[in-house]
Amino acid sequence: xxxxxxxxxxxxxxxxxxxxSATITGTFILASSRVYxxxxxxxxxxxxxxxxxxxxxxxGVIALVGGVMFALGWQREDAEGKSRGLMTLMAGFMxxxxxxxxxxxxx
Numbered sequence: 001x002x003x004x005x006x007x008x009x010x011x012x013x014x015x016x017x018x019x020x021s022a023t024i025t026g027t028f029i030l031a032s033s034r035v036y037x038x039x040x041x042x043x044x045x046x047x048x049x050x051x052x053x054x055x056x057x058x059x060g061v062i063a064l065v066g067g068v069m070f071a072l073g074w075q076r077e078d079a080e081g082k083s084r085g086l087m088t089l090m091a092g093f094m095x096x097x098x099x100x101x102x103x104x105x106x107x
Contacts, residue, residue: 048102055099063092 070085072078 052099052102056096059092059095059097059099061092062095063089066090066092 066085066088068085069088070082073081073083073085
């Protein structure tokens with residue numbers, strides 16, 4: 001009985017070592033391979049630049065509208081108007097930030 005337990009334990013250890021060695025070998029094979037790719041994305045890059053320029057302008061207009069809404073909410077002492085104005089202001093600035101950070105997305 002003891003021999004059978006030792007045999008099961010030994011088989012489990014062999015199985016773990018086999019998986020571990022296969023994982024390490026696979027990692028070394030994949031890590032040492034070099035991949036060369038030529039990206040021909042010139043046409044789409046010019047469109048992305050065009051779109052990001054316009055998104056920056058549109059986001060600025062939305063932020064301006066949000067600032068006006070926020071100011072009018074203060075004038076009217078309207079809590080909902082203030083919160084809508086701040087939300088619109090933040091949405092405009094977020095649009096500007098996303099359009100300006102195109103290099104984060106590899107564009």
